[in-house]
Amino acid sequence: MTTTSQETSVAEVMADVGTRARAAARQIANASTEQKQDALRASAKQLDSNRAAILAANAKDMEAGKSSGLSKAMLDRLKLDDKRIDGIRDSLLAIAELADPVGQIISEWDRPNGLKIERVRCPLGVIGVIFESRPNVTADAGALCLMAGNAVILRGGSDSFHSSGAIHGCMVDGLKDAGLSADIVQLVPTTDRAAVGELLAGLGGNVDVIVPRGGKGLVGRVQNEARVPVFAHLEGICHVYVDGAAELKMATEIVLNAKMRRTGICGAAETLLIDRAVVDSHLKPIADALTAEGCELRGDEQVCKVVGEAKHATEEDWSAEYLDSILSVKIVDGVDEAIAHVQKYSSSHTEAIVTNDAEVAERFLNEIDSAILLHNASTQFADGGEFGMGAEIGIATGKMHARGPIGVEQLTSFKYRVRGSGQTRPK
Amino acid sequence: MTTTSQETSVAEVMADVGTRARAAARQIANASTEQKQDALRASAKQLDSNRAAILAANAKDMEAGKSSGLSKAMLDRLKLDDKRIDGIRDSLLAIAELADPVGQIISEWDRPNGLKIERVRCPLGVIGVIFESRPNVTADAGALCLMAGNAVILRGGSDSFHSSGAIHGCMVDGLKDAGLSADIVQLVPTTDRAAVGELLAGLGGNVDVIVPRGGKGLVGRVQNEARVPVFAHLEGICHVYVDGAAELKMATEIVLNAKMRRTGICGAAETLLIDRAVVDSHLKPIADALTAEGCELRGDEQVCKVVGEAKHATEEDWSAEYLDSILSVKIVDGVDEAIAHVQKYSSSHTEAIVTNDAEVAERFLNEIDSAILLHNASTQFADGGEFGMGAEIGIATGKMHARGPIGVEQLTSFKYRVRGSGQTRPK
Numbered sequence: 001m002t003t004t005s006q007e008t009s010v011a012e013v014m015a016d017v018g019t020r021a022r023a024a025a026r027q028i029a030n031a032s033t034e035q036k037q038d039a040l041r042a043s044a045k046q047l048d049s050n051r052a053a054i055l056a057a058n059a060k061d062m063e064a065g066k067s068s069g070l071s072k073a074m075l076d077r078l079k080l081d082d083k084r085i086d087g088i089r090d091s092l093l094a095i096a097e098l099a100d101p102v103g104q105i106i107s108e109w110d111r112p113n114g115l116k117i118e119r120v121r122c123p124l125g126v127i128g129v130i131f132e133s134r135p136n137v138t139a140d141a142g143a144l145c146l147m148a149g150n151a152v153i154l155r156g157g158s159d160s161f162h163s164s165g166a167i168h169g170c171m172v173d174g175l176k177d178a179g180l181s182a183d184i185v186q187l188v189p190t191t192d193r194a195a196v197g198e199l200l201a202g203l204g205g206n207v208d209v210i211v212p213r214g215g216k217g218l219v220g221r222v223q224n225e226a227r228v229p230v231f232a233h234l235e236g237i238c239h240v241y242v243d244g245a246a247e248l249k250m251a252t253e254i255v256l257n258a259k260m261r262r263t264g265i266c267g268a269a270e271t272l273l274i275d276r277a278v279v280d281s282h283l284k285p286i287a288d289a290l291t292a293e294g295c296e297l298r299g300d301e302q303v304c305k306v307v308g309e310a311k312h313a314t315e316e317d318w319s320a321e322y323l324d325s326i327l328s329v330k331i332v333d334g335v336d337e338a339i340a341h342v343q344k345y346s347s348s349h350t351e352a353i354v355t356n357d358a359e360v361a362e363r364f365l366n367e368i369d370s371a372i373l374l375h376n377a378s379t380q381f382a383d384g385g386e387f388g389m390g391a392e393i394g395i396a397t398g399k400m401h402a403r404g405p406i407g408v409e410q411l412t413s414f415k416y417r418v419r420g421s422g423q424t425r426p427k
Numbered sequence: 428m429t430t431t432s433q434e435t436s437v438a439e440v441m442a443d444v445g446t447r448a449r450a451a452a453r454q455i456a457n458a459s460t461e462q463k464q465d466a467l468r469a470s471a472k473q474l475d476s477n478r479a480a481i482l483a484a485n486a487k488d489m490e491a492g493k494s495s496g497l498s499k500a501m502l503d504r505l506k507l508d509d510k511r512i513d514g515i516r517d518s519l520l521a522i523a524e525l526a527d528p529v530g531q532i533i534s535e536w537d538r539p540n541g542l543k544i545e546r547v548r549c550p551l552g553v554i555g556v557i558f559e560s561r562p563n564v565t566a567d568a569g570a571l572c573l574m575a576g577n578a579v580i581l582r583g584g585s586d587s588f589h590s591s592g593a594i595h596g597c598m599v600d601g602l603k604d605a606g607l608s609a610d611i612v613q614l615v616p617t618t619d620r621a622a623v624g625e626l627l628a629g630l631g632g633n634v635d636v637i638v639p640r641g642g643k644g645l646v647g648r649v650q651n652e653a654r655v656p657v658f659a660h661l662e663g664i665c666h667v668y669v670d671g672a673a674e675l676k677m678a679t680e681i682v683l684n685a686k687m688r689r690t691g692i693c694g695a696a697e698t699l700l701i702d703r704a705v706v707d708s709h710l711k712p713i714a715d716a717l718t719a720e721g722c723e724l725r726g727d728e729q730v731c732k733v734v735g736e737a738k739h740a741t742e743e744d745w746s747a748e749y750l751d752s753i754l755s756v757k758i759v760d761g762v763d764e765a766i767a768h769v770q771k772y773s774s775s776h777t778e779a780i781v782t783n784d785a786e787v788a789e790r791f792l793n794e795i796d797s798a799i800l801l802h803n804a805s806t807q808f809a810d811g812g813e814f815g816m817g818a819e820i821g822i823a824t825g826k827m828h829a830r831g832p833i834g835v836e837q838l839t840s841f842k843y844r845v846r847g848s849g850q851t852r853p854k
Contacts (some may be wrong), residue, residue, distance in 0.1 A: 026770070029793055103793070111815055122796060124826050208826055229656065229827050251848040257851035343453070365844045366530070367457055368776055369549060370698055377542055377847030386852065387843075399551050399635055399840040400656050401828040413826040416814075417792045420804030422613040424684035425813065 006090040010194040017153055018203025019128045022058035022185035025151035029123045033100040035178055040096035040143055043174025044089045047139070050170055053083055057166035058135065065159055070133075077133045078160055080330045088139045088167065091391065095143040098390045100414055101399050102149040116419040121412045123149030125208040128199045130155045130222060132214035135163035140368055141213065142171055142185040144393050146174070153207065155199055155215075158191035175375045202228040208357040211406070216321075231406050233371075236266030236349040238379040241338040241364065243355035244277030250376060251354045252286050257378040258352060260293050264323045266395060267350050267382030268305070271318065271328045272304075273338045279331055283307065290327060301328040310328040318345045335360045339367050347371055350382040371397050428707050435520055437621040438702060444580055444613055445630025448553045451610035452578035456550045460527040462605055467523035467570055470601025471516045474566070478512055484593035485562065487679035497560075504560045505587055515566045515594065518818065522570040525817045529576040529808050530834045545844040550576030552635035554838065555626045557582045557649060557822070562590035566638065568610040569598055570818050575838035578611050580634065582626055584641075585618035590758055629655040638820055638833070643748075658833050660824040662748040663693030663776040665806040668765040668791065669713070670782035671704030678781045679713050684805040685779060687720050691750045693822060694777050694809030698745065700765045701758045706733065706758055717754060726756040745772045762787045773797055775824045777809040798831040 017410075028036070047054070058080040065075055079175070088111040101121045106120040127145045129152060131137040138154055145152035156164035168187040175182050188195050199207060200222060209229045210224040219232050240258050242251045258269035274283055279302070287297055287307040297303070298317045299310040308327065317328040318341075332338045340353050352374040361375040372382050384392025387406030395403045402410040455463070460495070469498045474481070475679040485507040492502055497839075508561075528548045535545040554572045556579060558564040565581055572579035583591035602609050615622050626634065636656045646659050665681060667685050669678045684810040685696035701710055714724055714734040724730070725744045726737040737756065744755040759765045769778050780791040780799040788802040799809050809832070811819025816834030829837040 029796065109815060111813070115808065115813075117814060125796070159796060247849075253849060253851050261852055262853060358660040361846075369456065369552070369842065372843045372845065374845040375847060377845055377850040378852050380852040381542065381845065381847075381850070383852075386538070386542075387544060388536060403841060404843050414830060415796065416799045416831050418799065418801040418803060418804055419788075419807065420675075420808075423804040423808070424680050425688055425805050425810075427688060 002014050010190060011198055012192060012194045014188070014195055014198035014203055015415040017188065018126070018206030020183040021151040021153050021186060021203075022206045024181045025123065025125050028146060028151055028184045029125075029149045031149065031180060035180060036100065036147055036149070037096040038176050039146065039178035039180050040092050041174075042177035043139070043143070043171045044092040046170035046173045046177075047092070049087060051082065054085060054163070055080060057162035060162045061160055069142050070159060074133055074159070076133065077167070078163070080135060080163060081284040082301045084136065088136045091136070091140055095391050095408070097289055098147055100147065101412045107415055113423050114421060115423055118417040119414050120417055121409070122415050124411060124413050126151045126153065126206055126212045127411065128153045128155070128207045130196060130199065130210065130214070130218065132157040132218060133159045135160040135167055137213050138164040138167040138187065139171065140391065141211070141393050142168070144391055144408055145361050145411055146184060148408045150411060151186075153186050153199065155188040155196060161191055176398060182262050197225070200226045200228075208291045213394055214334065216310075229400065230399070231394065231396045231402045231410070233266060233347065233349055235347045236268065236382075236395075237271065237319060237321050237345060237347040238267060238349055238382070239271045239273060239342050239346060240269045240270045240353045240379060241273040241332070241335070241353045242275060242278065242282055242350070242360065243335060243338075243343070243353060243357060243360055244275040245357035246275075246278065246282065247356060248282050248285060251282060252289050253353050254352065254376070254378050255286050256289050256293065257326050258380055259290065259295060260325065261378070261380050262392070263325050265380065267380045268323065269327065269352070269379050270320060270322055271330065271345070273330050273332045274339060276331050276333050277336075279306065283331075287329070294325050296326045298326065299330055300331060302331050303329045306320050321347070339364060342368050342370070349395065350374070350379045351372070352377060352379045371395070436621045437617060438625055440607055440617060440631055441615070441622055441625035444615065445553070447610040448578040448580050448613060448630075449633045449833065451608045452550065452552050453782065454608050455573060455611045456576045458531070458607060462607060463576070466573065466602050466605035466607050467519050468601075469604035469782065470566070470570070470598045471519040473596070473600045473604075474512060474516045474519070475592070475596035481512060481590065481593040481597075482507060482652065483613050484589035497586060501560055501586070505562065505590070507590060511563065511660040515563045518563070518567055518734070519570050522567075522574050522818050522835070525574055525797060525835050527574065528839045533841055540850050541848060542850055543846040545600045546841050547844055548796055548836070548839045549841050549842050551838060553578045553580065553633055553817040555580045555582070555634045555637045557623060557626065557637065557639045557641070557645065559584040559645060561585045562587040562594055564640050565591040565614065567818065568599065569595070571818055571835055572838055573611060575835045577838060578613075580613050580626065582615040583621060588618055624652070627653045627655075633854060636827065642820055644731050656827065658821065658823045658825070658829045658837070660693060660774065660776055660822050662774045663695065663809075663822075664698065664746060664748050664772060664774040664801070665696045665776055665809070666700060666769050666773060666778045667696045667806060668700040668759070668762070668769070668778070668780045669702060669705065669786060670762060670765075670780060670787055671702040671703075672784035672787060673709065673781040674783060675709050675712060678709060679716050681779065681803070681805050682713050683716050683720065685807055686717065686732045687722060687752065688752050688807050690752050690806070692807065694807045695750065696779070696806050697747065697749055697755065698772070699754055700768060701756065702757045702762075702765070703760050704759050710734065710758075714756070721752050723753045724756055726755065727758060729758050730756045762790055763769055766791060769795050769797070776822065777801070777806045779804060779806045798822070834854055835850030
């Protein structure tokens with residue numbers, strides 16, 4: 001392979017970023033809670049007093065975005081104003097209040113030979129965060145990784161390059177104010193896409209985990225190319241199953257909320273399963289409530305017979321993540337068929353059952369292996385804040401390490417501390 | 428790429444193994460503790476009553492091993508006799524007595540809106556185990572994965588093909604006796620090396636984690652080629668640091684045990700660090716005790732001045748895993764230099780400090796990010812049995828999910844169960 005001097009240069013820049021991150025990780029891993037809080041509060045202060053510079057940087061990005069033809073939705077995500085800067089500042093202050101996971105003892109026990117074993121939380125090391133246009137991720141992700149004792153390498157979208165840079169500058173100043181290394185929170189200093197490739201390759205062992213924040217395209221690329229572990233979900237194909245023992249009022253409210261509260265988030269329901277036992281009583285009222293709010297329904301043959309407005313669902317609909325006001329609807333023969341359908345089509349994110357039958361609910365909660373299973377509650381509770389974790393960097397559907405909301409605790413690893421009094425192991 | 432019909436056939440065989448494992452994983456994930464215990468006890472019974480067949484199969488492997496020129500050590504690992512079959516049987520019975528991790532609630536909390544959240548252990552899914560010549564791994568690894576509710580795909584070394592097959596046959600009969608699917612514990616039915624490649628590629632999403640059991644060559648290949656997570660350690664470059672506040676007698680006993688109890692295990696010490704403050708009093712007696720047991724010492728310049736028998740250590744010695752009666756020895760300036768040396772050269776497996784200074788011990792235990800840190804105890808305690816986990820499938824040095832001894836609990840994942848009473852998420 002021939003490498004151009006440009007590529008060599010990106011590789012060199014990124015190798016240096018990695019080396020500095022690893023060194024900084026050692027410092028932040030051993031920083032006290034107070035030092036980490038100081039850094040976050042100082043960063044919040046810097047944000048407050050550098051509003052003009054941040055807004056000016058954002059104006060540059062907005063102008064470039066307009067002339068390069070970014071969509072209205074993209075421009076809205078990119079835009080900063082005083083209220084949004086308040087939000088970023090408040091988020092930094094809130095993360096500083098989270099319980100410090102580092103040093104928490106997860107479990108401890110004594111051995112008959114007198115050894116005292118502790119399983120204790122410690123930082124993961126260096127976390128790479130790759131995100132798209134929202135500049136607030138710079139502060140949110142950086143702060144959450146820092147609070148968990150990690151160094152972080154942030155790679156923002158090129159659209160938000162100047163905005164992210166201005167916010168990152170405030171964090172660097174906050175770190176310095178707290179007497180910590182600026183390398184604890186680094187922003188990749190180039191928009192060259194080759195930098196993402198370097199990050200995904202792990203920077204020679206200097207990246208411990210990658211967290212992608214963005215759409216399916218980004219997450220898919222990261223999952224395919226990363227040579228280090230990835231905390232992410234590719235998509236959220238979430239199901240609500242209305243069981244034969246479901247109250248109509250509760251079922252209607254939950255389905256409506258799960259689908260329509262926000263249609264663009266990963267915890268939004270994409271498929272409704274209804275028990276054949278309550279088709280006559282429940283299907284039409286629930287469908288009417290959805291269509292009244294502008295939801296398009298795509299049903300199986302029987303659904304279409306009952307609901308005049310429903311379109312015919314194709315096989316693709318059962319594995320579609322619409323992220324829009326569309327819901328696929330299928331009639332199933334009780335909880336067995338509901339579980340089988342979910343296991344076949346789900347993306348292992350979040351599923352809900354509505355039922356007053358506790359036994360049926362237990363089967364649904366136990367037999368499906370998605371990250372989050374809810375009984376009589378909306379799938380839109382799939383969120384770190386709603387779980388009481390305070391803040392999250394995303395939601396993971398993998399089975400390893402982090403699963404469901406990824407909060408500050410999930411950004412740590414653990415190690416064993418063993419205390420003895422001279423024990424040696426018998427032959 | 429051109430594929431020969433042979434390769435296509437291995438790919439097909441392995442794809443089928445994967446599909447059957449995934450289906451079987453669903454069954455075992457929901458099996459009761461009693462059913463899993465029944466399967467393990469029935470397997471133990473089958474082993475007992477099929478000794479003749481197992482010994483005959485092993486004789487075939489031994490004969491082939493002798494004519495292919497296997498080393499004496501390899502032949503010893505391969506060999507089965509009545510006592511070793513007793514050991515395999517007893518190990519199955521012991522694993523059946525372990526606390527079932529599946530369904531254990533790790534933590535639970537209530538939210539102000541009434542939602543009850545539980546974090547509960549669930550199986551990982553399908554585990555691939557790749558091992559070398561010891562045929563007992565067939566039963567040990569198979570049983571441990573099964574007890575954690577997983578399906579397992581075992582790939583043994585070609586040297587132990589017949590022995591593993593005979594042991595596997597007993598487990599299959601045990602599963603059937605308990606009314607469970609034979610596909611829960613599968614043995615790859617071919618010695619073709621292409622099968623390992625297929626397994627490492629993940630069998631189309633049907634393998635959740637790979638556990639290699641064997642030497643550095645095997646583990647290195649698995650870590651480099653696997654497209655799924657790997658639980659493993661590449662090597663155990665374990666350190667003992669004798670601090671200035673260490674008692675001589677305790678230090679001598681711990682160093683001797685850490686190095687010489689068994690030199691070939693991953694928890695054996697490979698480097699001794701001695702605080703300059705106690706070189707005069709501690710170095711010679713410790714060195715004498717080691718050389719009296721036949722240990723070769725490789726020291727830095729100052730060590731060689733004090734210890735006449737010591738050879739000069741080269742830079743390579745500080746990162747060597749001898750797995751033999753050899754120890755590298757270095758004088759350091761207190762705990763700071765000891766920590767720096769360990770962070771630079773350690774393989775993040777296990778390190779021990781000997782000291783009566785509690786503050787110094789805390790620094791060593793907290794600042795080093797290896798999986799296991801011991802104070803006043805031998806590194807050879809790095810073992811699932813010694814940790815009270817009952818049995819282990821190996822030791823992991825990665826930072827994700829499983830770390831240190833990998834017991835039945837580490838072979839599970841978790842999910843969230845959330846119970847509500849009709850909660851919907853506010854706009």
